Amino acid sequence: MAAHGILLVDKPGGLTSHDVVARVRRAFGTRRVGHAGTLDPAATGLLVIGIEGATRLLTYIVGADKTYTATIRLGARTSTDDAEGDVIATADASDWAGVDDAAVRGGIRALTGAISQVPSSVSAIRIDGRRAYDLVRAGETVELASRQVTVSRFDVLAQRREGGFLDLDVVVDCSSGTYIRALGRDLGDALGVGGHLTALRRTRVGGFEVSDAVTLDALETAVPLPPADAATRVMPALHVSAEEARALRHGQRLVGQRDRMPGAEAAGIDPDGVLVGVLEVRGHDIKSAMNMPEAQS
Incomplete structure (x- = not known):
């Protein structure tokens, strides 16, 4: 196996x-x-x-939630919101043209917290069963609906000015579904000079x-x-007895035990440290919402 x-x-x-x-x-x-x-x-x-x-x-x-590091180039907008696309507009992003440190801080502050974001048109979002980027490559116009996302951290780590461009090395903590390319695009648009990503790296999930x-x-x-190690990195653990583990694996509930749950979901761990499954509250009881196959738990 x-x-x-x-x-x-x-x-x-x-x-x-x-x-x-x-x-x-x-x-x-x-x-x-x-x-x-x-x-x-x-x-x-x-x-x-x-x-x-x-x-x-x-x-x-x-x-x-996730963490990314990225480089945003201010002063140019591209067809894909990153360096893979064609440059479709440029503008002077030097500080004497108005893109100074205070303006950048203000633009970033407006993109931090709970925000409404329109994903990049070349994202992997499905439209009628097809990926948005496939539609764009086929020459179709794609308009995606905005979505609510949360950006809990958007910090500048370093910056470089050269030839009318301003490159920002940033770190972003965000909710699932946040598009970092869209943050770069929207920051550039807010500053009136356009923006796109030149580098992107995901460092945490x-x-x-x-x-x-x-x-x-x-x-x-x-x-x-x-599986037990992995599950407890994304949800709290609930340790169960061998008898309770057998009951949960057979679809039975832990009757009247809801007060034991440490959260909306929990990783059920048996006495051997093995993952039983993902547990949830049902009424006053606890049941397994997802069981791991016993041979692989």
Whole structure:
């Protein structure tokens, strides 16, 4: 049987997330592989990969908040909101033209907190079953609806001015569904000079850090995180007895036990440290919303 669990991979630039999944399938000898959120081909960083029965956990990981580092170039807008597209407008982003430190701080402040954001037209959002970026490449006009997202941190780490452009190295903590390309675009638009990303790296997904990830060259010897370890990085644990674990695995409830739950969801852990499943409250009871296969838990 193939190894199972959650594998953290540091995706290099130039590959799609599907390319990485294909590499993991070959390395682990299984088709049952999935990921918790795509990265653009040009982007690098953390992909959270589920293998075998642990793919069931991806549903609970994909909505976790995330951290990115990026470089935003102010002074040029592109057709894709990143460096892969064609430059469609330019403007002077020098400080004497009004794009000084105070203006940048104000623009970033307006894009921090709960905001309404229109995703990039070349995002992976599906429209009538087709990806938005496929529609754009086919020459169709794509208009996406705005969505509410939360940007809890948007800090400038460094900046460089050259030839009328202002490059900002930034770090962003945000809710799932936030498009960093759209932040760069919207900051440039607010400052009246246009903006796009020239680099993007995902460094965190929930409790998973890119510093713990393996490279593609190390897949053959990589050891996935056990499901219990992975689950408790995204939700609190609830330790259950062996008898309770058997009941939960057979679809039974822990009657009248709702006060034991540490949150809306919890990772049920048996006395051997094995993940029983993801638990939830039903009325006054606790039941399993998702059971792990016993041989892979």
